Amino acid sequence: MDARDLVRSVKVIGSARGIRTIRAAWRRHRTDAAGLPRPGAERARVPGLAEEAEPQPGGGVVRFARSSLRVRVAVGGAVFCGWDGAGPEPSYALAGSCPEADPRATLEPDTEGGWRVVSERVTVTVSRQGAVAVRTPGGVVLRRDLPPRWWEPAAADEAQVTPPRWTQRSEVAADARYFGLGGRAAGPRLRDGAYRLWNTDPGGAFGPDDDPLYLTMPVQLVVADAGTHLMFHDNTWDGVVTLREGVEGAGSGHDRPGGCQVRMAGGPLRYWVIAGTPARVLQSWAQLTGAPALPPRWALGYHHARWGFGTEDEVRRVAAGYVERGLPLSALHLDIDHYDGHRVFTVDRARFPDLPKLASDLADDGVRLVSIIDPGVKAEPGNPVYDSGVEADAFVRDARGREVRGEVWPGETAFPDFTDPQARKWWAGLYVERLEQGFAGVWHDMNEPVSFAAFGDPTLPLSARHALEGRGGDHREAHNVYGLTMARAGYEGLCELRPEQRPFLFSRSGWVGMQRYGGTWSGDVTTDWPGVRASLALVLGLGLCGVPYSGPDVGGFTGAPSAELYLRWLQLAAYLPLFRTHAAITAGRREPWEFGPEVLEHATAALRERQRLLPYFLTLAHLAQRTGAPYVRPMWWRWPQDRALRDCEDAFLLGDSLLVAPIFDPGVRRRMVRLPRGRWYDAATGRAHDGPGQAMLEAPLSRVPVLVRAGSVLPVADEQGETELEVWAPIAGRTGGGVLITDTGDGWEEPTVMHFTTRLRGNRVVVEREGPEDIKYVMRVRGDAVGLATP
Known part of the structure; x- marks a missing residue:
């Protein structure tokens, strides 16, 4: 039991739910003890020496003494590498089928005894020992992946149930900077350290030091003087990425290259590399993994949410407060407290006697209702959702064929297997109830998935069985794509049930390709100034992984923000794609008028500025769908060779036109801003500043600095x-x-x-x-x- 487990246990012991979470944790432990193969003797394996090569469309296969490597350059320049016979499909990441091979890419012997695949945009060289280098057309090395190493069960029967774990080390330029890996609160630039690839509920409010979080992705964006490239390991298993930045001039004037080590607990060793300018890389990435879903226009406005509205009267009171003060409001979000006993797809009729009428009245004022949806279904005979799920055989089972049970808000729950197409179809049909209640959109929560546990990993047993699109497997492989496949079920259901409208869906957890179905949000970010920094880091990092629509809980989730903290957070979020306040049931209210007249005045200005920029945000949404470019971009987006901009993390670009410089500390009324090249006008004063360089800008409490190109x-x-x-x-x-x-x-x-x-x-x-x-x-x-x- 680690420190976090101990704290979790102390919090829950003594309550009825606490007792149930202890029981659930032990049940999970026993299930895995019986359902998972016990660790046994392993043997290590490396590729050995290259023996022959076979040309194929787009590249070819190089065969080594103890392995094989397939290299394939796709039309557009994306490079696929698969070891041990691994191909691009099946894959949860790819949008549709694998892209066609580039007919002009050719496999030929290399002068150093290996092989190389030559194409228009990249050259891939494979050494005799199995090292793979990706080079620019001019011959500059962007990355060098060293020969991998596998650890596989020594006994043949164990190999049938336990795929080999593997490690791959890589080298990049000494000046390279790492970004991505999904939602990382410590970003956007990823420093030296280990980053786990396992979608995780941190069990409370998180800050910059907490990792992993709800949405991890094995996607690295590497930016260096030599060029930009994206590296994606298409593997859904648990893993760890260890990064080490390089040092220029280390040791007698020689550079020490940057290093990366990827360790996966199982699954295929296959990956994609995309090289080019940042814009071209993200465009190719969107073509590979799918175009971002286009949110409806209203979803680009301001949203207000709270866990704990409690009653219809309170929702009406909050909505009326915005109307009375002339404040823009696009949506109100209802959390789990509007359900009947926390049962998904239900309504507490005592507290919300007529939800359709409430939704209709709010719509008259231009306000939509958005509903939370959790995956856990109360395992209770007589509950229509549970009964229909049992009839559809939709729930996850253990290795013995028994229904897996967990502990979530409604109590003992069953979990749909969203990796089963029939279960997705069943779940998609349930959204008709939400539409009949008048909801215009949904947000998926608790879908890492979470099962409360007093100790251990708060998720399903690793031995739990999943369909995995008919291939079959267990939760070790399915865990990271659980939220992604739930999002797919919801999105496809909304498209079928309401085909005339673009769905609005965002999800706390997901994986590569989730942009096809919607966006995400920060989750339970801590209520303090570091939480503001973490909010921006998450949005920037997710955008560079292909998920352009995201945003934080303004004000933080659990605590009570000061008036200044709330205001500065709101001013930042006014320039982020998902603009939403949200708070826990114990955290108090987040309405702008709750913080005094001065904050109300300045918050009103921020809300109205967001309303003024709606045509720009809609344009950015369409551009994201067409090009893969995120709305919110790092400062180096157009100037990746500018090293000062690569290290700039306290400002960002909104599209091509705006530069936003948020405030991250209390009492700050002026701040220095790093300028890219060109002329930039202060949006408030019209004063011109020429870059590259720095400029000191005014940041009164009424606004944050914003510059226009x-x-x-x-x-x-x-x-x-x-x-x-x-x-x-x-x-x-x-x-x-x-x-x-x-x-x-x-x-x-x-x-x-x-x-x-x-x-x-x-x-x-x-x-x-x-x-x-x-x-x-x-x-x-x-x-x-x-x-x-x-x-």
Whole structure:
């Protein structure tokens, strides 16, 4: 029992649930003792020497004395490597089938006795011992993966049930920086250390030092002077990634390369590498794993949530408070307290006597209702959801065929096996109840999955059996994709039940490819200033892993924020994709008027600024779907060779036009901001700052510093909600521009796309446009220019 287990035990002992969690933990322990193979003797294996190679489309297979390696370059330049016969499929990460092989990529002998696959964008060399190097077309090494090592059961019968665990070490440039690995509170730049690949409920509020969290991914984005590349190990098992940054000039003037070690408890050794500019890498990544789902327009506004609204009257009171004060509000979220005894897909009729009427009344004011959905189903005969799940044979079973039981909010629960297509179909049909209650969207919680336990890992037994799309396997392989497959079930159900509208779904847990079904949020972030930093780190890191729509619990989940902390958090979140306040049932209220008149005034400004930027956010959402580019981008996004920007973690880019510099400490009223190259205008004062370099900016309590790139055409909403264009003067002799993408609502209609180019003519701005000629917008000039000129 570790320290966290001890704290958890002390918290729960003495309560009825505490006793049940102790029983659940022991039951899990006994189930695994009976259902998992006992560790036995192992033997280590390395590839040995290369013996021959066979050309295949896109590359070929190199056969070694004790293994084989398949190298395949896909159309577009993504490189697949699979050891021991591993192929790209089946895979939970890929969107549809594997991309076609590049017919121009060829396998040929290497001058050093190995082999190489030559393609237009990358060259892959394989040494005689099994080291794999990915090089730019100019021959610069982006990464070098050393020969892997496997540990497999010595006895043949054990090998049938226990796949070999493996380790692979890699080297990157000494100046390289690591990003990604899913949601990491310590990011966005990942320092030296070990990062576990196991989706985990931390069991309370988390801060920057807590790892792992709810959503881990074996995805690294590596940025160096030589270039940017993404490395994805397509393996859903438990693992650890250990990173070590390099040192330039270490030891007699020689560089020490950066290092990475990936250790997996089982599963295939297969991976993808994508190289190019950050934008090209993320675009190829989206093509490989799926385009991000497009949220409905209203989901880009401000959301208010609380665990503990308690009654319909309280929900109406909060909604009325926003209306009375003229504050923008897009959605209210109901947590588990609106359920009947915490049973999923139910309503407590005593406290919420008419949810459809409540939803209808809120919709009249432009406010949608969003429902929480947990995967745990109360295992109670007579509960319609449970009974229908038993009839559909939808629940996870153990190695002996018995239904796996856990302990969650409603008590003893059963867990759907979302890796079973028939179970997903059954679950998807249950969402009709949510739609009939008037809910416009859903958020999935507790789907790591969590089963409360006084000690040990708070999840299902590792020996629990899963369908895994018909292949069969246990929870060791299925755990990390449980939230992903639940999101798939929910998304497909909403599409079928309400086909005319884009679904709104976000999930606490998931895996690679979850952007296909929606977004995510921070989970239970700690209520303190480090929690603000962790919030930004999570959004940036997830965006670089292909999940562009996310955001934090504004104000933190469990504690009571000071007025200043709440305000600074709200001001940051106003520029993040998912803009939502949320708090635990014990944490008090989060309405802006609860923090005094000064905070209310400044919070109102932040909410209205988000409302003003809705056309820009909608454009970014469409761009994310089309290109894979995240809304929120690190400062180095367009300048990955700028080392100062690679190390900048206290500011970010929102699309191509805005630079946002949040406040992370109390009492700060001015702050230094690192500027990328070009001219940047202070959005509040219009003052110009030229980069690269640094600028000291004012940060009064009323706002955080926001800069606009010179030449930008920024789509915004006027006071009536109509779209207009804010044109910021470009630098003389240079062009700027922007994009506006609009749709007609929350459905699937083809959007309207307009491109703008700006340049100076004298002291006036010329704006040229590409798009429908019959659509006109008001344009307002900002920056160092007098006005507009006719093209």
